[in-house]
Amino acid sequence: MPYSDETASYKFNHTMLRIKDPKISIPFYTEVIGMDLIEKLDFNTFTLYFLAFDRSGGKATKEEKTADRLNREGILELTHNHGTEHDKEVSYHSGNSEPRGFGHIAITVANVEEACARFERLNVPFKKRLTDGQMRNIAFILDPDGYWIELLQDTTATK
Amino acid sequence: MPYSDETASYKFNHTMLRIKDPKISIPFYTEVIGMDLIEKLDFNTFTLYFLAFDRSGGKATKEEKTADRLNREGILELTHNHGTEHDKEVSYHSGNSEPRGFGHIAITVANVEEACARFERLNVPFKKRLTDGQMRNIAFILDPDGYWIELLQDTTATK
Numbered sequence: 001m002p003y004s005d006e007t008a009s010y011k012f013n014h015t016m017l018r019i020k021d022p023k024i025s026i027p028f029y030t031e032v033i034g035m036d037l038i039e040k041l042d043f044n045t046f047t048l049y050f051l052a053f054d055r056s057g058g059k060a061t062k063e064e065k066t067a068d069r070l071n072r073e074g075i076l077e078l079t080h081n082h083g084t085e086h087d088k089e090v091s092y093h094s095g096n097s098e099p100r101g102f103g104h105i106a107i108t109v110a111n112v113e114e115a116c117a118r119f120e121r122l123n124v125p126f127k128k129r130l131t132d133g134q135m136r137n138i139a140f141i142l143d144p145d146g147y148w149i150e151l152l153q154d155t156t157a158t159k
Numbered sequence: 160m161p162y163s164d165e166t167a168s169y170k171f172n173h174t175m176l177r178i179k180d181p182k183i184s185i186p187f188y189t190e191v192i193g194m195d196l197i198e199k200l201d202f203n204t205f206t207l208y209f210l211a212f213d214r215s216g217g218k219a220t221k222e223e224k225t226a227d228r229l230n231r232e233g234i235l236e237l238t239h240n241h242g243t244e245h246d247k248e249v250s251y252h253s254g255n256s257e258p259r260g261f262g263h264i265a266i267t268v269a270n271v272e273e274a275c276a277r278f279e280r281l282n283v284p285f286k287k288r289l290t291d292g293q294m295r296n297i298a299f300i301l302d303p304d305g306y307w308i309e310l311l312q313d314t315t316a317t318k
């Protein structure tokens with residue numbers, strides 16, 4: 001498509017997934033996956049958590065990261081409907097069994113073998129290890145709700 | 160979370176959605192949404208389409224955009240399982256009725272009223288217009304498979 005002024009400002013800002021329990025999912029996405037919680041918005045019946053990878057090499061302040069929320073790509077929005085964490089009837093659907101739709105989110109890393117070894121060490125469940133199946137360059141881990149997270153190597157990374 | 164060397168290279172590279180018919184979805188995401196098709200990978204039984212917004216102000220070549228595929232955020236991967244476009248039994252699930260999970264992808268724009276007027280002009284179906292409901296600063300349109308696309312204004316945009 002020819003470059004168009006009409007859509008020149010558009011950015012693929014975020015992807016939204018529902019989560020059952022933020023006390024499990026937020027530590028997973030921050031401490032295990034390595035994203036920053038850049039904003040938390042509380043409403044009457046639900047709370048939104050916005051997470052993103054740091055792009056500043058650790059230099060940006062929390063305020064700068066929050067200010068950047070609408071002006072960047074690669075944000076993950078997690079929606080917590082209050083009470084689901086105590087409701088045995090609630091579990092979310094990964095999209096990878098019927099009815100299918102959404103498939104996964106994907107994280108590129110400088111070294112996929114090191115990343116997988118780290119996730120093994122942190123006891124993260126795998127859907128597909130690098131050694132499973134025919135595609136030996138990608139792996140899938142599972143987040144606390146069972147959503148699939150693909151891991152693949154950024155072959156252009158210098159680090 | 161303190162900045163960690165272990166996850167410093169990680170990027171939220173892409174989100175994957177299944178599509179029924181690329182002859183409908185690819186023109187939608189390129190001509191209507193304004194993304195570039197930066198790579199197409201054909202396999203025996205499926206094809207992957209990778210789309211992303213231009214970040215170069217129209218300066219990058221197709222080759223440069225393709226080379227950047229693993230080294231950036233904000234990519235949309237659309238998976239076409241061959242034959243679904245002719246199979247009346249196949250329709251994909253948006254994640255917003257039971258069983259719920261995935262919610263939406265979101266696009267930030269410099270001017271959300273102009274963007275909505277443009278999508279109206281292009282006959283894109285709306286799930287929620289700016290004037291519907293209580294949140295008057297966001298809208299939702301529907302992609303050809305019924306996935307929700309949120310539109311919200313980048314209040315920091317200069318344009």
